Amino acid sequence: MVTLRDVARAAGVSPATASRALGNPDVVAVSTRERVLRTARELGYRANQAARALATGNSGMIGLVLPDIESPFFASIAKGVDARARELGSAVLIADTEEDAALEFEIAARVQERVEGVILCSPRMSRAHLEELAALGPVVLVNREAGGLPSVSFDTPAGVREALVLLHGLGHRSVGYVGGPRSAWSDAERRSTLDAVAGLEVDGLDIVDLGHHRPVFSSGVAAADAAAASGATAVLCYNDLVALGVIRRLQSRGIRVPEDISVVGFDDIPFATLAAPPLTTVAVPWAPAGRAAVDLLLGTGRPQAPQHFRLAVDLVVRDSTGAGPAGNAE
Amino acid sequence: MVTLRDVARAAGVSPATASRALGNPDVVAVSTRERVLRTARELGYRANQAARALATGNSGMIGLVLPDIESPFFASIAKGVDARARELGSAVLIADTEEDAALEFEIAARVQERVEGVILCSPRMSRAHLEELAALGPVVLVNREAGGLPSVSFDTPAGVREALVLLHGLGHRSVGYVGGPRSAWSDAERRSTLDAVAGLEVDGLDIVDLGHHRPVFSSGVAAADAAAASGATAVLCYNDLVALGVIRRLQSRGIRVPEDISVVGFDDIPFATLAAPPLTTVAVPWAPAGRAAVDLLLGTGRPQAPQHFRLAVDLVVRDSTGAGPAGNAE
DNA sequence: TTGTAAGCGTTATCAA
DNA sequence: TTGATAACGCTTACAA
Numbered sequence: 268m269v270t271l272r273d274v275a276r277a278a279g280v281s282p283a284t285a286s287r288a289l290g291n292p293d294v295v296a297v298s299t300r301e302r303v304l305r306t307a308r309e310l311g312y313r314a315n316q317a318a319r320a321l322a323t324g325n326s327g328m329i330g331l332v333l334p335d336i337e338s339p340f341f342a343s344i345a346k347g348v349d350a351r352a353r354e355l356g357s358a359v360l361i362a363d364t365e366e367d368a369a370l371e372f373e374i375a376a377r378v379q380e381r382v383e384g385v386i387l388c389s390p391r392m393s394r395a396h397l398e399e400l401a402a403l404g405p406v407v408l409v410n411r412e413a414g415g416l417p418s419v420s421f422d423t424p425a426g427v428r429e430a431l432v433l434l435h436g437l438g439h440r441s442v443g444y445v446g447g448p449r450s451a452w453s454d455a456e457r458r459s460t461l462d463a464v465a466g467l468e469v470d471g472l473d474i475v476d477l478g479h480h481r482p483v484f485s486s487g488v489a490a491a492d493a494a495a496a497s498g499a500t501a502v503l504c505y506n507d508l509v510a511l512g513v514i515r516r517l518q519s520r521g522i523r524v525p526e527d528i529s530v531v532g533f534d535d536i537p538f539a540t541l542a543a544p545p546l547t548t549v550a551v552p553w554a555p556a557g558r559a560a561v562d563l564l565l566g567t568g569r570p571q572a573p574q575h576f577r578l579a580v581d582l583v584v585r586d587s588t589g590a591g592p593a594g595n596a597e
Numbered sequence: 598m599v600t601l602r603d604v605a606r607a608a609g610v611s612p613a614t615a616s617r618a619l620g621n622p623d624v625v626a627v628s629t630r631e632r633v634l635r636t637a638r639e640l641g642y643r644a645n646q647a648a649r650a651l652a653t654g655n656s657g658m659i660g661l662v663l664p665d666i667e668s669p670f671f672a673s674i675a676k677g678v679d680a681r682a683r684e685l686g687s688a689v690l691i692a693d694t695e696e697d698a699a700l701e702f703e704i705a706a707r708v709q710e711r712v713e714g715v716i717l718c719s720p721r722m723s724r725a726h727l728e729e730l731a732a733l734g735p736v737v738l739v740n741r742e743a744g745g746l747p748s749v750s751f752d753t754p755a756g757v758r759e760a761l762v763l764l765h766g767l768g769h770r771s772v773g774y775v776g777g778p779r780s781a782w783s784d785a786e787r788r789s790t791l792d793a794v795a796g797l798e799v800d801g802l803d804i805v806d807l808g809h810h811r812p813v814f815s816s817g818v819a820a821a822d823a824a825a826a827s828g829a830t831a832v833l834c835y836n837d838l839v840a841l842g843v844i845r846r847l848q849s850r851g852i853r854v855p856e857d858i859s860v861v862g863f864d865d866i867p868f869a870t871l872a873a874p875p876l877t878t879v880a881v882p883w884a885p886a887g888r889a890a891v892d893l894l895l896g897t898g899r900p901q902a903p904q905h906f907r908l909a910v911d912l913v914v915r916d917s918t919g920a921g922p923a924g925n926a927e
Numbered sequence: 928t929t930g931t932a933a934g935c936g937t938t939a940t941c942a943a
Numbered sequence: 944t945t946g947a948t949a950a951c952g953c954t955t956a957c958a959a
Contacts, residue, residue, distance in 0.1 A: 359692070361679065
C-alpha cells in the first residue's frame with residue numbers, strides 16, 4: 268500500500284506538505300503542489316480514510332437506518348439521502364432493521380459509532396431510546412417527530428383533509444379508515460386528523476375505523492372484507508400497498524372500484540399509477556425528505572438553521588375514486 | 598468522549614489489558630475482565646471504529662454499489678447483502694450510481710477506499726475499469742461475469758429456455774423479445790440463449806427481435822406497439838417492469854392478455870403477482886444473491902472456496918400466458 | 928511556503 | 944496474565 272509518506276518522499280517534500288498539497292491546495296506553492304499531485308497520481312496513492320478519520324475526528328460518513336429497504340418509500344428516501352450525501356462529499360452507511368422495533372435501537376447505536384450522525388426513517392423505537400441514541404451523536408428523524416429532535420416530516424393532516432374533502436365532494440358520507448400498525452406514529456397522526464376533520468370541517472361525514480393493519484398488500488386483502496361489511500362507500504388506507512390489496516380483494520369479490528367503493532391510498536409509490544384502476548393517493552415527497560434529512564444532519568445552513576422540515580404532500584386524483592351515494596354523477 | 602484509556606485508568610489496568618478484555622475476553626483473568634467490562638459500561642464507552650480500523654487494517658465495512666436503489670431487484674439484493682453482512686459483523690456502505698456508467702467507476706473507486714471490498718450490482722462499466730477496480734481491492738460482481746472476478750450470477754439461460762418451452766407448449770410459434778439496454782450484459786446473454794433454443798431445441802419457433810429498451814415501465818408501453826405489429830403471439834420481456842408496461846399498453850389498445858397475446862417477464866418483482874393479470878415471470882433469487890456475494894467477498898469458506906455462484910432461477914406461471922394459435926385450448 | 932513533531936484511539940509485539 | 948511501547952497513516956499546530 269502506498270502511503271502519504273511514500274508520496275512525500277518521492278516528491279521530495281515532507282509528509283505535512285504532501286498532506287497540504289492534497290487537502291489544502293492553495294496553501295502550498297504551485298510548483299510543489301503540482302509535483303506532489305503528479306507523483307501521487309503516478310504512485311496510485313489513495314488516502315487511508317481510517318487514518319484521516321482518526322486524525323480529523325470525522326468519518327465523512329452518515330448513517331441511514333430504515334425498517335425495510337424493499338419498501339418503495341424507504342428506497343426513495345435512501346435515494347434522496349444517497350444523492351444529497353454524495354453532493355456533500357459524504358458516504359452513506361445503511362442498515363435495515365427488518366421492521367424489528369427491538370433490533371432498531373441496537374442497530375442504530377452500532378451505526379452511530381462509525382458515522383457523523385444518523386438518519387432514522389420511521390423509527391418505531393421508544394422515545395427514551397430515541398433520546399439515548401441522540402446522546403450518542405447527531406440524529407435526524409424522518410417521518411416521525413419526537414421532542415426537540417431534528418426531523419423531517421410530512422403534512423399528512425393536509426393530505427388526509429384533502430382526501431376527505433374530495434370524497435365528501437364526490438358524495439361519500441361514510442368513509443372507512445384502514446389503519447397502519449399500532450406502533451406507527453404516522454397512523455396516530457392520521458387518525459386524529461380524520462376525527463378532527465370529520466367532526467369540524469365537513470358536514471355529515473362518518474368515519475368508520477377499520478382497525479390496525481400491517482402496511483402490506485395482504486393486509487389490504489384482509490381489510491377489504493371489513494370495509495365491504497362496514498357499509499362505507501369509500502376507504503382511506505394507511506398506505507398504497509394496503510390500498511392496492513383492498514382493491515384486489517374487492518374486485519375479486521365482484522365489488523367494483525370506484526363504482527361501488529372508492530379507494531384512496533397514501534404515498535404514491537411507483538406502482539400506484541400502474542394499478543387497475545390507477546390509484547388515487549396522497550403523494551409524499553420521499554426523496555426530497557431524504558435530501559432534507561441530510562441537510563439537517565450536516566447542518567448545511569447557518570448555525571441557527573431550522574431543525575424541522577415539514578414537507579407538503581399532494582393529493583393525486585386518479586381513477587380509484589368516483590361518485591358516492593350522495594353524489595349526482597353516475 | 599470516553600476512550601479506552603479512560604476505561605483502563607478507571608479500572609486500574611493498562612490500556613492494553615482493557616483492549617484485550619473487550620476484544621479478546623479469554624486471554625484475560627476473569628476478575629480483571631469483569632472489572633473492565635463493568636467500568637466500560639458505566640462510563641458508556643464506545644470504541645472508536647476509525648482508530649480500530651487504522652490499527653487492525655480493516656474497516657469492518659463492505660461496499661455495495663448499485664445502479665438504482667429504487668429498482669425492486671436492487672433493493673432485494675441490498676436486503677440480502679445487509680442481512681448477511683450483519684450476521685458476519687460487517688457494516689454496509691451503499692452507493693447509488695444513478696444508472697450512470699461513467700460515474701460508476703468513480704463512485705466504486707471512492708467506496709473501495711473505505712471498505713474491505715465492494716459488491717458491484719449489474720455493473721455497466723468496461724472490463725478494463727472492472728479490472729482497475731479489482732486492483733484497488735476485493736470485488737464481487739452480481740449479475741455480471743467478467744474474467745476471473747468472483748461473481749454471483751443467475752442461470753438465466755435456463756429461465757429463458759423454460760419460458761420458451763412453456764410458450765411453445767401453449768401453441769405459440771412466434772415469440773417477440775423486448776430487449777434490455779445495449780450495455781446490459783444480461784441482455785446479451787438472454788439473446789444468445791433465445792437464438793440457441795429457437796434454433797436447436799424447439800421446433801418451428803420464431804424469435805422476433807423487438808429491439809433494445811430501457812428497463813422501465815414506459816419502455817414497455819412503447820414496445821407494446823412494436824410487439825402487436827410484429828405478429829408475435831407471445832412476448833418475452835427483459836424484465837417485469839417492461840412486461841407490465843407492455844401489458845398496460847396492450848390492454849389500453851383493446852388487445853387482451855393472455856387471450857390475444859401472452860406476456861412473460863423476468864425478475865418476479867413484488868408487483869408481478871399484483872398485476873392484472875398476474876404476471877408469468879422468471880423468478881430470480883435476488884436476496885440470496887446478495888447474501889452469496891457477501892460470502893464470496895468475505896471469504897467465509899475455506900481458502901479455496903468457489904469464486905463463482907450461479908443461482909438457479911424459477912419460472913413462475915401465472916395468468917399472463919395462455920394458449921397460442923397452434924394450441925388446442927380456447 | 929515548508930518542516931518538525933505531536934497527537935488521534937486502537938491493537939499488537941515483546942518482555943516481564 | 945499483564946504492562947510498556949511501538950506502530951497504523953494522516954492532520955495540524957507550531958516553528959522556521
